[in-house]
Amino acid sequence: MPEHLLIAPSILAADFARLADEARAVEGAADWLHVDVMDYHFVPNLTIGLPVVQSLRKATTLPFDCHLMIDEPARWATAYAEAGAYNVTFHAEAATDPVAIAKDLRAAGSRAGLAIDRDTPVEGYLDLLQHFDLLLVMTIKAGFGGQAFLPELLDKVRTARRHVDTGHLELRIEVDGGVAEDTIAACAEAGADTFVAGTAVYGADDPAAAVRKLRARAAAATR
Ligand SMILES: O=C(CO)[C@H](O)[C@H](O)COP(=O)(O)O
Structure with missing residues (x-):
């Protein structure tokens, strides 16, 4: 288990008219x-693309964890790395050759993440994880923020954690969706070490304080 628990607020829940301020918050x-x-193809929602990422990159010192919920990640992923993303994650369901994309991302200067959606079993991807920095x-x-957390999906985290620890892989395991003060402990206990939280952070009066509370809950659960 990596020593550091990472909290990654999702700007999906931020005020899109004030993205730079929301990032700095x-x-x-x-x-x-x-x-x-x-x-709006891989998922039935449309958010932001490369020009916004390029502009926002100049507005904050925080490393970017770009989560591409798009078709044809092979065509677009490296552009996000070149725009300065620290990590670029694309979906296994949208990729024909995930390992090739991971190699391209690393060559372009970012870390490579592989995402699996709600209905995708993790078992078919375990052998690929050695080529990635993050699952x-x-x-x-x-597709949308503000949805209810699905605790049964943590079985995938447990399976991945066993594989990562047994194989001594250097891979972060990230959870995304419904992560909040009342769900983050279960995620950490299952083996996640990286936590995306949108509503729980940007829906709070003090987003930075909300991040600190989430970190404390996750840390307490792994002691
Ligand atoms: O990837 C996402 C949606 O597809 C978002 O990152 C996720 O939904 C975060 O929002 P919330 O914490 O409000 O659930």
Whole structure:
């Protein structure tokens, strides 16, 4: 288990008219900024794309954790790395050759993440994890923030954690969807070490304080 628990507020829940301010509001408290890119094809929602990521990159010191919920990740993923993303995660369901994309991302200067959506079993991807820096296990159906957390999906986190620890892989396990003060402990106990939270952070009066509370809950659960 990596020593550090990382909290990544999702700007999907932020005020899109004030993205730069919203990003800065969690500087000093959060580890990464989670940036949800949706194309209205892979998921039935449309958010932001490369131009916004390029502009926002200049507005905050937080490392970007770009989550591509898009078709054809092979065509677009490296552009996010070149735009300065620290980590670029794409969906296994949308990729024909995930390992090739991971290699391209690393060559372009970012870390490579593989995401699996609600209905995708993890077992078929365990052997690929050695080529990745992060596995994102969705704890909702990808596409919209504010959904209820699905605790049964933590079985995938447990399976991945066993595989990572047994194989001594250097891989973060991230959860995304419905992560909040009352659900983050279960995620950490299952083996997640990286936590995306949208509503729980940007729906709070003090987003930075909300991040600190989430971190404390996750840390307490892993002691
Ligand atoms: O990937 C996502 C949706 O597909 C979001 O990152 C996720 O939903 C975060 O929002 P919340 O914490 O409100 O559930």
